[in-house]
Amino acid sequence: MRFPEEFLHFVWxxxxxxxxxxxxSDGQPLQLxxxxxxxKHAGPDFTQAKIVIDDTTWVGQVEVHLKSSDWYHHQHQQDLAYENVILHVVWEHDMEIKRLDGTTLPTLVLKDKxxxxxxxxxxxxxxxxxxxxCENQISTIDSFVVNNFLSRILVERLEEKCTEIFERLDQLNGNWDETFYHFMAKNFGFKVNALPMQLLAQSLPQNLFAKHKDQALQIEALVFGQxxxxxxxxEDGYPNLLKKEYLFLSKKYALKPIDISLWKFLRMRPQNFPTLRLAQFAALIVKSNHLFSKVLEVKNVKDLSLLFNSLPIHSFWETHYHFNKxxxxxxxQxxxxxIDNILINTxxxxxFAYGKYTAQANFQTRAFYLLESIQPERNNIISNYLEAGVTVQHxxxxxxxxxxxxxxxxxxxCLNCGIGLKILKQ
Incomplete structure (x- = not known):
């Protein structure tokens, strides 16, 4: 029977x-x-195990292998960290293992157990x-078990994503507002145009917009120009005004626009065209420059969506998806x-990241409350789980x-998954 070593770890x-x-393996009785x-670190697989052999109690480490000979294949005989192993647990015992002092390593065989x-x-x-x-079995698992594991890996997901935030925060000298602005821009690209939006933010620091506060036309010119x-x-007056403003501002600040070919329009609904997203992004900057400071100030998480409503978008975009169309x-709007996408992903x-970084758990709690206040997302991946019987509420x-x-x-x-473990034990 073939299976990975992780399966034996799970059994043990x-x-x-x-x-x-x-x-x-030598016939001596073993009490576990x-x-x-x-x-989870380097060294033997299990720590602080406790066993009794020949009326002597041993406390120490346990190593698990499919075959006894894997001890040598993995070069454990050359690692002093393995000298404290008190028990070798194997599926198949194919040879005796000797410690560096010449004593035989006690071995337990699980093949018939x-x-x-x-x-x-x-x-x-x-x-x-x-x-x-587990598509065919997950519906048989108690919802408490499923939801408990989902809660655990939600934290895992957020912590994984924090890594990228902290890296960018370090690059921006600890400026949370600027870091948030970069990630918000990326989010406005909605995957397809995330990269050019990210490059745009990198080329237009927030302090540049601050110099033109309350001057919507110049902020729009900076966004579309860059x-x-x-x-x-x-042909229209509005884009020509933007062009004129940008020519002046680009010389003033020595700006170089990104390549327009990076933007994608094909196979997209007009509402998702990058030109309209840029208009919305510019309007968000006009409405709330240094947005992250405002996010932190909002106590009621349900009010956070108001930051993205009623954006002051120029009337030109009431009749255009593109400058010349x-x-x-x-x-x-x-x-x-x-808006839900932005609330979830940024x-x-x-x-959560700010709460983790500053050791202020209340912000992490607000992150969880916010996610619980938003309706479930809908996509093919989520649909697979819903069709299999998983119930989601937020x-x-x-x-x-x-x-x-x-x-x-x-x-x-499956051996690392709380849901999979429950199915395996059924």
Whole structure:
């Protein structure tokens, strides 16, 4: 029977084997008092295990292998960290292992002590060709177990994303407002145009906008000019005014626009065209420069969405999706789903990151409340779990499901998943 070493780790950690009349490979009786704790760092697999051999109690480390000979294959005989191992747990005992002092390492063989249903459950998960391994079984798991694990990996997701924030924060000399501005710009690109939006923010620091506070036309000129959209010929008065302003401002601040070819329009709904997103982004800057400071000030998380409503977008965009393409009627304001996207992927994330960085748990709590106040996201990944019987009530759960798919289901890490472990034990 073939399985990874992690499966044996799982069996040992949760004591899922016959523990009656345990004997070592040499026939000595073994009493197992404690299996120990998984070691997440370098060294033996489990620490603080407690066993009794020949009336002597041993406390120390346990190493788990499929075969005894893996001890040598993994070069443990050359690592002093393994000299404190008190028990070698293996599936198959194919050779005696000697410590550096010449004593034989006690070995426990599990080959005939594991119930067949564990193997069957594991094989059913790992060999699954469904959209995710436990698609056919997850509906049988108590919702408390599912939601408890989702809560755990929501924190895991937020902490993973914090890494990128802290790296950029360091690059920007600890300026939270500027860091937030960069990530907000990226979010306004909504994946397809995230990169050019990010480059735009890097080329236009917030303090530049602060110099033109209450001058909407100049802020719009800076945004569209740096985005590369003001190099063309225009018929309308508004874009020509922007072009004139940008020519002056670009010389004043020695600005160089990004390449217009980076922006993507193909296979997009007109409401998502980058020109309209840029108009909305410019209006957000006009309405709330240094936005992160305002985010921190809002006590009621439900009021955070008001920061993105009623943006002062120029009336030109009521009839245009593009500078030289007129339309009958354009929905200028950000829709609810777009605002929710920003709240989930930027605002909640930054509240959590700021709370973690400054050791102020109340901001992390606000991040969780915010996610719980937003309706569940809808996409193909979430639909797979809904169709399988998972119930979601808010965005914190859908964010956790995205993490579940990315870090667990896609890699079939069922042995590291609280839901998978419950299925394996059934």
């Amino acid at each position: 950690q949760f004591r899922l084997f016959d523990t009656l009349n345990l004997q070592l 008092l404690h299996c120990g704790f998984p070691n 594991i119930a067949s249903h564990l193997f069957n459950n594991y094989q059913n998960l790992i060999s699954s060709v469904n959209s995710f391994p 985005a590369g959209f003001l190099k063309q010929h225009f 007129e339309a009958e009627k354009v929905s200028m 950000l829709g609810k789903s777009s 605002v909640a994330l930054f509240l 965005a914190s759960q859908t964010q956790a499901l995205l993490q579940l798919r990315k870090n667990y289901c896609n890699h079939k890490k």
